[in-house]
Amino acid sequence: MQPLTSLQEPFHPYDFLAKIGEGRTITKYRKGQNVFSQGGIADSVFYIQKGKVKVTVVSEHGKEAVVAILGKDEFCGEGCLAGQPKRIASATTLTECGIMRIDKDAIVRTLRDEPEFSQMFLAHLLVRTIRVEEDLVDQLFNSSEKRLARALLLLANFGKEGRPEPIITKVSQETLAEMIGTTRSRVSFFMNKFRKLGFISYNGTIEVHSSLLSVVLNDRPEIKEKNGK
Secondary structure (H helix, E strand, O other): OOOOOOOOOOOOHHHHOOOOEOOEEEEEEOOOOEEEOOOOEOOEEEEEEEOOEEEEEEOOOOOEEEEEEEOOOOEEOHHHHHOOOEOOOEEEEOOOEEEEEEEHHHHHHHHHHOHHHHHHHHHHHHHHHHHHHHHHHHHHHOOHHHHHHHHHHHHOOOOOOOOOOOEEOOOOHHHHHHHHOOOHHHHHHHHHHHHHOOOEEEEOEEEEOHHHHHHHHOOOHHHOOOOOO
């Protein structure tokens, strides 16, 4: 007598994140729509299937700061898994997006039952933690010029193997200023400087060239500010 074989299909994390199922819905968003809002109930995690999302925090005095710009295959709203009852940030689409919402119970169950998904999700959290640490170092020790160069490179996905994306979605100078903690006028000054030096080009969208890495990696005399900051 032949042993019974399992009829259950093997689990593939990206198949799970591509299809509607129990506790999982997919929504198409227009540019500028809220995915979730600061202070809202934290009861789900979101997975970006396509597009870009801006994560922001607003202080008690109404000052807004951009915490992250997230893109395809990234998660947001993971704080609910750490016991956060309410959202500590807001997420807004920068482009048209396709986003999966995964109920907290559904993702907790999948993390418990599916090792492949757990490994993928852990890798995501580690990358996000490293990014936050790098952002903190960037804010503490680097000039606004270097911070802007790094932000543009990150937005263009430079350094992500297999995911070259030299052209990024139109991002306002106000958003860039909020990302790096400076003024719009400073961003405008450096964007014009980068363009004149051939590091970037833009006409509605921004094309980031690999030569922009020189701003982050080296202290080139021709791109230093006169006051050395």
